[in-house]
Amino acid sequence: MSLRSGIDHHTKRLEALSPNGFFFALHIRFALPLLHHQTYPQGWTDHYTEEAYALRDPIIAWGFSEVGKIRWSEIPIPDPFDILGQARTFGMVYGLAVSCGPKKSRTIASAARDDREFTDAEIEAFSNLISQLHHLTKPPESLTDAQIEALRCVAEGDRHAAAAARLNISESAFKARLAAARSALLARTTAEAIQRARDYRLL
16 A cells, blocks of 8 residues: 555545544644645634634644643633634534644644544544554655755756756656655655755755
C-alpha cells in the first residue's frame, strides 16, 4: 500500500466514525501542519476561518498542552469566545479530541456528532487511527544530497534543463530526484516541497 493510499484508507475509516465531520492536522511544526484534512460543515468552516478561531480554539489549546484523548464536554480549558457553543448550531453538538506526538511535531484531531456523546470504544478507535496516521506520515529527518541539490536548483530559479546541466545529469534523472523529494516530504508540488524542506531545516 502506497503512502497516499494508506492516508486515504485511514481517512475513510475516520469518516465512518464521525457523523458530523472531523479534522486532523498532522505533524504541526512552526505553527503549520505537514498535512491537514477536514470534513466539517462548510458553513462552520467558513465561519471558523473568518473569525480566526484557530488561535482561540480550546480544542487546539488542549491539543498543544496535553497528549491523549478527551470528549469536548470534558476539556478544562476556558472557551471565552464560545467556539464550541457556536459549533452546536452547525450540528456539531458532541465531540472528541485527540493529541499525539512531541510538541515539536504535534498531531491534533477532532470529530463531531449531533445525537450523543462518543462512546469510549469510538474514541479509542478514532485515537488509534490518528496515531497510525501520525506514524505513517512522519516527516523525514533528512533528504539525500541529490534531493537537496535538486530542490536547491529550483529554489534558485533554474529550469529543469538548466538544473540538469548544472548537476551533469539527464533531465529525466533530475525530474526523478524532484519526484523523490516531493514524495519524501508529502508535497504535491515542487514549490511545496521546497517550502517544507525549509520549514524542517532540511534545505
